Amino acid sequence: MKSLPALMLGAAVIGLSAPAALAQSAPTAPMSVHAMAAQPALNLSAHGEVKVAPDMATITFGVTTEASTAQAAMADNAARMTEVFAALRRAGIEERDIQTSGLNLSAQYDYQQNEPPRLRGYQASNRVTVQVMDIDATGRIADAVVAAGVNQIDGIGFGLKDPKAAEDQARVLAVRALQDKARLYAQELGVELGPIRSLSEGGGYSPQPPMPVYAMARMEVADASTPVAAGQLTVRIDITGTYDIGR
Template identity: 30%
Template sequence: MKKSRNIAILTAAVISGAALTACGAQGGTSQIQAGGNGVLQVQNVENQVISVSSSESVKVVPDMAEIVYGVYTQAADAKSCQDENGKSVDQVVETLKGLGIEESSIQTSGYDMNPIYDWNNGQTITGYEMNTMVTVSDIPLENVGDLLSGSVSAGINSVRSVTYLSSKYDESYQEALKKAVESAKVKAQAMAEAGGCTLGQIVAMEEFGGNSQARYTGYYSAKNSAAADESASGAMAVMPGELEIEAQISVDFAVSK
């Protein structure tokens, strides 16, 4: 009976001394907990961390652009609509080449043909319409206004979008990543101090996919860009502003008491 009592006292003493936490462990490497069935469990607490997320951005002035034109046609039947659209696209391509754009920078990027319905007469098909997107890339920013004016003067009557890009995207993104890491350190330090911990080294870091739509990686010819300047009758006003390049990360820092 006395032996059983001593075992009970020893078990209680072990459990009462097992209230270790991430920032409360006094140089120990294990945490002891009592399981629901009364069995003691030893858990490793060497890898206790503070996890923080951070996002920072860098602004950069764009230096390149991409223009998307639309070529729209209507006809009584599908084949005629397609043929007319193809002729119009060829005319647009020749116009752009005449303005100094290299053929390698011109891409037919989308096709869409649909029937035209007369809903007042039992959903009768009265014709067809087709729209083709023509994307022009590798445009130096200083030539965008001239190209827009020249293409409109030459008869292109649908500009779907103008997208501004930066050839310095990679450098700017790396700068944003560095700023995000520094910001994460500041956050983690504040959390460690508030929790009575000492902040240690980074033990894990994860980068989340950034928005790289503004990234320009192509090549353009200075000779052809000069030709675009000479071909245009007058430049349209272009105000590209600045691009915001953002980096998002999560970081785990080791902590100790």
């Protein structure tokens, strides 16, 4: 017959071993998470692209003047820019479409070897960016501002007043291309194509930066309105998608 202490010790051993056995028999959560992560998938990318004619233009131009004093250079520049603004208003440009993009005054020096720089005078420069909503009037407006006193045209760019329609069209083409690619891969791999798990987008409309004068088509002043070719803009949407596939 066992003594009382021995029986108590045996009960304690049984009590300690039971939770360990239960813990070993219970399923562990990490295994189920790993199984979900192992779900096969297709990670694909595609794009949609449309060509569209621009319906607006942006011209950057300015007036540069020089005088013996800073005050005279600025006064001369202001007088000529006043005439330029008046010409823009006569051409139908709204004030909200005119923005000063640069104003600068700098001293001008003559340099000779072995001699200190000699002040020649001052140069004032005023740059303006104008949005032309009637794209057919672009050449005529360029001529008008030159006649009013502009002596530098920095560049011209073309854009869209509302790019949403072109972007949506590119999105439709991008999704169709992605779907076609997913079906092709699934067919050739001999697997069943499941639902799309995720979709991300990039790209979209970006206004064309102004082209420098030398890249433009004949911006010199002529009797007829200066010819300007707007061409076409490219609107592109890039997408990436992940599809579930069957084993």
